[in-house]
């Protein structure tokens with residue numbers, strides 16, 4: 001579904017991604033783990049067209065995408081839930097969800113997806129007329145994910161969905177990520193500091209250090225890799 005080949009990216013003179021090679025197959029959950037500042041968000045933003053790449057190729061379903069605008073990429077089926085949620089705090093829950101569907105005209109499909117996100121997160125249905133900014137952190141994460149699902153993505157990019165949330169809410173969010181993948185045919189690319197939880201739901205994982213992919217393996221092998229255990233799993 002998605003291929004990055006030899007991708008390099010920089011902010012001004014500072015290169016932050018070095019020759020990134022990565023692939024995601026349809027139906028997978030792939031996780032990218034790494035320390036603060038390693039370049040995880042930059043990879044997601046390069047895929048979603050927010051950060052331009054300097055050299056290399058990004059291919060989505062065989063098409064080169066790296067010169068396309070973020071809107072075009074959403075229309076193609078790539079949707080990102082950014083770090084820190086970035087919901088619209090002054091808009092209601094319902095208006096936030098409408099924003100997620102802004103490129104769509106298929107009313108029946110939009111209603112179907114609204115019913116789907118309300119079935120995943122019934123609390124959002126209860127709060128649909130409430131301003132997004134008044135929701136708890138966990139509810140805002142649910143809203144950010146739902147807003148992305150309203151675009152009916154083929155590939156959902158999730159940047160640190162567990163950040164700042166209580167353990168029980170994190171558990172719920174991870175269970176729902178798995179459901180979205182298995183029951184809603186959505187391929188997932190999950191960037192996480194919470195490597196343990198991420199590797200438990202992922203099929204495969206990549207490790208990034210200082211802008212370089214250093215390991216690529218099955219999630220199962222990564223969970224049992226002693227270097228990973230020491231560096232990222234606190235074992």
Ligand code: ATP
Pocket residue numbers: 011016034035036037038039040041042043083
């Ligand atoms: P975190 O988990 O802390 O978000 P990350 O792995 O997602 O880290 P990035 O946010 O991709 O890392 O940052 C990679 C590097 O690029 C860091 O050194 C960071 O300081 C730098 N960087 C990120 N955004 C910018 C920007 N807009 N301008 C300049 N440098 C940036």
